[in-house]
Amino acid sequence: MSAQHSRTAWAAALLAAATAATSLVTAAPAGALVGSDAPADTYSFTAKINVAEQQACSGVLVDPQWVLAAASCFADGGKPARAGKPAAKTTVTVGRSDLAQSGGKVLDAVELVPHADRDVVMVKLARRALGITPVNLATQGPVAGEQLTVTGFGRTKTEWVPDKLHSASFTVTSAAGADVGLKGSDQAVICQGDAGGPALRTTDGTPELVALNSRSWQGGCLGTDPKETRTDAVDVRVDDLSDWIRRTAFRVQDDVTGDGIADLAAVWNDGTLHLYPGEVNKGLSGQNISQLGGTSWKTMKQHAKGDFTNDGIADLMTIWNDGTLHLYRGDGKGKFTTAAAVTEGGKTWGTTKQLTAGDYDGDGISDLMAVWSDGTLHLYKGKGNGQLQPQVKVNVGGNTWGTVKLLPGGDFNGDGIADLMAVWDDGTLHYYPGNGTGQVGTQTPVPVGGNTWDTVRQLTAGDYTGDGIADLMAIWTDGTLHLYKGDGKGGITTATTIPYGGNTWKDMLQFA
Numbered sequence: 001m002s003a004q005h006s007r008t009a010w011a012a013a014l015l016a017a018a019t020a021a022t023s024l025v026t027a028a029p030a031g032a033l034v035g036s037d038a039p040a041d042t043y044s045f046t047a048k049i050n051v052a053e054q055q056a057c058s059g060v061l062v063d064p065q066w067v068l069a070a071a072s073c074f075a076d077g078g079k080p081a082r083a084g085k086p087a088a089k090t091t092v093t094v095g096r097s098d099l100a101q102s103g104g105k106v107l108d109a110v111e112l113v114p115h116a117d118r119d120v121v122m123v124k125l126a127r128r129a130l131g132i133t134p135v136n137l138a139t140q141g142p143v144a145g146e147q148l149t150v151t152g153f154g155r156t157k158t159e160w161v162p163d164k165l166h167s168a169s170f171t172v173t174s175a176a177g178a179d180v181g182l183k184g185s186d187q188a189v190i191c192q193g194d195a196g197g198p199a200l201r202t203t204d205g206t207p208e209l210v211a212l213n214s215r216s217w218q219g220g221c222l223g224t225d226p227k228e229t230r231t232d233a234v235d236v237r238v239d240d241l242s243d244w245i246r247r248t249a250f251r252v253q254d255d256v257t258g259d260g261i262a263d264l265a266a267v268w269n270d271g272t273l274h275l276y277p278g279e280v281n282k283g284l285s286g287q288n289i290s291q292l293g294g295t296s297w298k299t300m301k302q303h304a305k306g307d308f309t310n311d312g313i314a315d316l317m318t319i320w321n322d323g324t325l326h327l328y329r330g331d332g333k334g335k336f337t338t339a340a341a342v343t344e345g346g347k348t349w350g351t352t353k354q355l356t357a358g359d360y361d362g363d364g365i366s367d368l369m370a371v372w373s374d375g376t377l378h379l380y381k382g383k384g385n386g387q388l389q390p391q392v393k394v395n396v397g398g399n400t401w402g403t404v405k406l407l408p409g410g411d412f413n414g415d416g417i418a419d420l421m422a423v424w425d426d427g428t429l430h431y432y433p434g435n436g437t438g439q440v441g442t443q444t445p446v447p448v449g450g451n452t453w454d455t456v457r458q459l460t461a462g463d464y465t466g467d468g469i470a471d472l473m474a475i476w477t478d479g480t481l482h483l484y485k486g487d488g489k490g491g492i493t494t495a496t497t498i499p500y501g502g503n504t505w506k507d508m509l510q511f512a
Contacts, residue, residue: 043207044095044104045135046165046198048153049073049123052088056161058152058197060135060209061094063249064128064416065364068238069196070212071114071121081114081121092125095132097165099153105129113248118178119214119236122248128362128416130436136208138201138239142175148182148210149200150235154193155222161193170199175237180211184219184231191221199235211235253306253359253366253410253418254462256314258332262462264473265291265305265316265336267510271298275334276500278464283473283483283498289334301350303512305462306357306366310384316512317342317357317368323350327386344380344388353402358409358418358461362436369394369409369420375402379438396432396440405454410461410470414488421446421461421472427454431490448484448492458511473498479506 047059047067051074059069074081074090086109095104111124142148151167168188174181180199184190190197190213199211217230238245247260254262261278268274272295279285291297301319308315313330318339320326324347328336354371361367365382370391372378377394401407406423413419413433420432420440428451432440453459457475464471469486474495476482480503484492 041097043151043165043167043198043200044097044132046097046151046153047092047094048096048099049090049092049109049196051086051090054088056153056193057195058154058193058213059092059094059123060196060198060212061129061132062122062134062137062209062245064130064132064134064362065125066245066249067092067094067109067123067125068198068209068212068245069121069123070214070236071119072214073195074112074114074121081112083113085110086112090123092123094129098163100163105132115241115244118238118241120212120238120241122245124364126363128364128436130362130417135198135200136206137242137245138203138208138210139242141237141239142172142180142199142201142210144172144174146172146201148172149202149207150182150188150190150194150197150213151200152190152194152197152213154195154197155191157189157220157222160222170233173232178237180235180237182233182235184216184233186220186231189218189220189231190216190233191218192223210239211237252314252463252466253357254314255307255312256305256330256332256336257334258313261466262464262471263314263334264460264462265303265512266505266508267297267300267303269298269507269509271295271509273297273336275336277334278462280464280466282500283464283496284481284500286500287334291336292328292338298509300510302352302355303510304355304357304368305460305512306359306382307364308357308366308382308384308386310365310382315366315386317355319349319352319355321350323347325349325388329386340386342386342388344390354404354407356407356409356420358411358420358434359416360409360418360434360436360440361438362417367418367438369407371401371404371407373402375399377401381438392438394439396442406456406459408459408461408472410463410486411468412461412470412486412488412492413490414469419470419490421459423453423456423459425454427451429453433490444490446491448494457506458508460511473511475505475508475511477506479503481505 045061049057057073059067071081090109107125113122170182200207214236216233218224264276273291275289299321316328325342326339351373368380378391380388403425417434429446430443472484481498482495
């Protein structure tokens with residue numbers, strides 16, 4: 001950062017068992033990184049975090065709905081950051097290098113997931129920051145002598161609360177364990193408010209995340225003792241946290257057991273409901289979990305499975321034979337709880353021809369898509385409490401949706417937005433990409449299977465392989481169950497037979 005814009009510094013609290021004359025100050029809610037104004041679009045994944053409008057930090061977008069930041073930014077009353085909802089209202093601005101301008105996203109933080117033994121926390125946003133590309137995660141750790149670019153929204157040498165993102169180059173002096181030593185200069189100082197900002201390596205022209213700002217001497221930062229001239233810093237390594245980051249950010253809308261893999265809910269011909277847990281290598285684990293309700297499920301008209309309560313566990317939406325819609329909340333252990341009535345729509349759900357679930361608007365909460373009796377398709381956005389917002393008509397397709405035989409929903413292209421797969425009346429399968437507003441794009445034929453899809457008894461979607469891409473589960477006419485893995489491009493691969501259950505799947509009445 002420039003001599004006039006110091007942006008990467010942290011709080012003035014000293015490390016335990018250290019003296020003011022010899023120790024680094026800790027990374028706190030404010031910090032400044034001395035350096036130059038960052039290019040407008042190069043580091044748009046860098047976030048500004050405001051906690052209760054009293055303290056500020058930096059962070060980095062690692063997933064459309066998650067920011068990685070310094071856990072110390074969320075310390076409360078001297079106590080470490082706690083998992084769950086932030087103790088104080090917290091807002092995150094991302095995709096905007098100049099805070100005085102418009103653009104980007106300003107979103108509430110709704111959940112914190114601190115790392116067990118590093119100054120790192122995952123911050124969940126209220127909605128996906130669509131249109132902003134998350135940073136790439138480095139696959140190799142830092143090495144002494146290499147140059148890293150650090151960005152942040154912290155203090156500068158002359159400004160307490162700068163509006164612009166800054167960047168500066170630092171040299172790695174050491175990389176032992178989780179700590180990354182950085183050598184600064186008069187033009188490169190990490191100041192208060194830069195805590196959590198990214199340290200980046202550029203590979204083939206693309207920045208990738210290596211570490212986060214954690215502690216600094218803050219020499220030259222506004223508000224620091226003028227006698228302090230040291231500019232070195234210590235970042236916390238994150239390149240080896242990719243699995244933890246992925247597990248935290250990854251949400252499977254169809255997971256009832258809490259293991260990150262989609263599960264299958266099926267109604268037998270005797271009217272009982274059963275859950276079949278998914279398994280990455282075999283499709284299904286072979287376990288069969290009986291559900292509440294006895295044989296009453298035989299009278300239910302339609303089922304759709306998704307996370308309507310925003311707790312990371314899939315629930316079941318069911319249309320009763322009196323035309324009302326009810327939610328059965330998933331408990332995270334493979335069971336559905338007692339029914340709660342959904343008020344939207346009253347008793348009109350009985351005329352619905354197709355019902356499917358997915359996150360079509362990018363807020364992390366499942367929504368419903370329903371084909372009405374007149375053949376039109378309508379979206380009901382989930383509120384996150386098991387209830388639905390009023391319907392919005394889907395523009396594509398007019399009243400032709402009434403001829404669709406099967407309509408599973410899921411994220412088939414890996415962009416975090418649910419899409420539709422539709423079996424047309426001629427037996428062909430077609431893909432409709434979701435655009436994040438609740439609407440879908442024009443259809444693309446799926447070549448796998450040709451026109452044989454009209455012989456499929458039941459069809460549903462979910463991520464049964466744990467790769468973040470929706471797959472299809474289909475019951476063939478011979479009663480066997482088959483998995484079609486999603487290819488991440490809106491298509492599927494050829495079928496793999498699920499060994500569990502043999503040809504007994506022909507007795508299933510409903511599938512979700």
